[in-house]
Amino acid sequence: MDLFGEAAQPEVPWAPLAVRMTPRTLEEFVGQEHILGEGKLLRRMLRADRLSSLIFYGPPGTGKTALAHVIANTTQAAFEGLNASSATVADVRQVLGRARDRLHASRRTVLFIDELHRFNRAQQDVLLPDVEQGVVILIGATTQNPFFAINAPLVSRSQIFQFEPLGRTEVRTILERALADRERGLGQYQVRVTPEALDHLVEMSDGDARRALSALEVGVLSAEPDAAGVIHYDLDVAAESIQRKAIVYDGTGDEHYDAASAFIKSMRGSDPDAALYWMAKMLEAGEDLRFIARRIVICAAEDVGNAEPQALEVATAAMQAAEFVGLPEARIILAQAVTFIACAPKSNASYLGIARALDDVQNERTVPVPKHLRGTGYRGAARLGHGVGYQYAHEGEGHWVDQEYLGVEKTYYEPTDQGFEARLKARLEELRRRREQAEAGAGQRGAAGEPGAGEPGPVEPGRPERARKGRGAKPKGRRAGGDQG
Secondary structure, three states: OOOOOOOOOOOOOOOOHHHHOOOOOOOOOOOOHHHHOOOOHHHHHHHHOOOOOEEEEOOOOOOHHHHHHHHHHHOOOEEEEEEOOOOOHHHHHHHHHHHHHHHHOOOOEEEEEEOHHHOOHHHHHHHHHHHHOOOEEEEEEEOOOHHHHOOHHHHHOOEEEEOOOOOHHHHHHHHHHHHHOOOOOOOOOEEEEOHHHHHHHHHHHOOOHHHHHHHHHHHHHHOOOOOOOEEEEOHHHHHHHOOOOOOOOOOOOHHHHHHHHHHHHHHHOOOHHHHHHHHHHHHHOOOOHHHHHHHHHHHHHHHHHHHOOHHHHHHHHHHHHHHHHOOOOHHHHHHHHHHHHHHOOOOOHHHHHHHHHHHHHHHOOOOOOOHHHOOOOOOOOOOOOOOOOOOOHHHOHHHOOOOOOOOOOOOOOOOOOOOOHHHHHHHHHHHHHHHHHHHHHHHHHHHOOOOOOOOOOOOOOOOOOOOOOOOOOOOOOOOOHHHHO
16 A cells, blocks of 8 residues: 555656655665664664654655655555545544454554644544554654644654754755666766756755755756757756745744744844844744844843843834834844844843742732832821821932832842943942941931931821921922822
């Protein structure tokens, strides 16, 4: 039986070269040494014909379906194949029914489903009982991350093998085999291929063997042989045969999230070259301009922060300007912001500070607002004690007064010594020293029977204290307390 459950047919000359050159044995298979090399698990399973349910996951043209052909040619089990883009639930049930019949004869069935992610959740659920009970050995191929595109029960019952894009040497090997193979390849033609032409096909195919073979075939079959019957395949022919590099990129899948992750981490890691490359890949693949701009703004605040406050201004301006100008010129604006952020000093102290504060708010007892900080913009606030004792910071030395603002001892923001944030760190340390000195002085005055610093004096009976003139007074025409902002 062939890959799709039909009687194997002899290879026909008009089948595409990529189909004709499909490997028939493990020895013919090229690439994926990390899972198929000598001693690796998948190779041992195939040689021993001890298959369990498998999921092949990776980009197009890396050998997922080709390996299914190898399995079909080598396994002692019956082999059935379906393509999820065209198969129906009825098709699946028919295959499962035949598999149950074979079990009565003590023969197992391998079911290969190409493009498995195209089955919806309900269709995938049809497979689950028979996979779980061992009626079929499922081999699914998908270009989508199985942890998102395939039902969790199927994933948990399968070995997952991730296929990587083929390397340059591997693509070249496949092309050279096709040129030399007289039975299935292009060996019956007199083809002279220049090294530069092969190099071009290797680079532009981007690790996709199917794309490389198709370009080779198009160039050979469309070229006019010379008087001696020789087909010359040079760089010009190769460039015409594969005119534009196909970037593997799914705007909602792994490539989208992986490229964005590499982009952000490169800016965070102060590597402007890597950051520009990953942004170029996203732009070339058609990524949403606003998505890229948002990542830049977030990185400016999260990873640069107060080490270079101007980074957020540059990022925000770039976001607005890029949307106003649009592509292709927007790439220049975004590149300026990316390189500025990548080269800027880094601090995530603000990001860590809000994370710690949120954790306390969510998981610890809520801290009430101290009375002297509560709003006073209504009658009766003073009778409740709200705002009593509040000191207006701008009236203190250096626009600072020793005053409690939280009511509990907590440190959320811990500035680093990077860039501008070093100045903030020095200022905070100075203010903490002043606070410690003020508290020490308040303790000494308290021991002598005097009110401590920042403590209200005696209040007349029946009359709540109001903010006093001087250091604690509210300025005329302003609302005191928290209403001042």
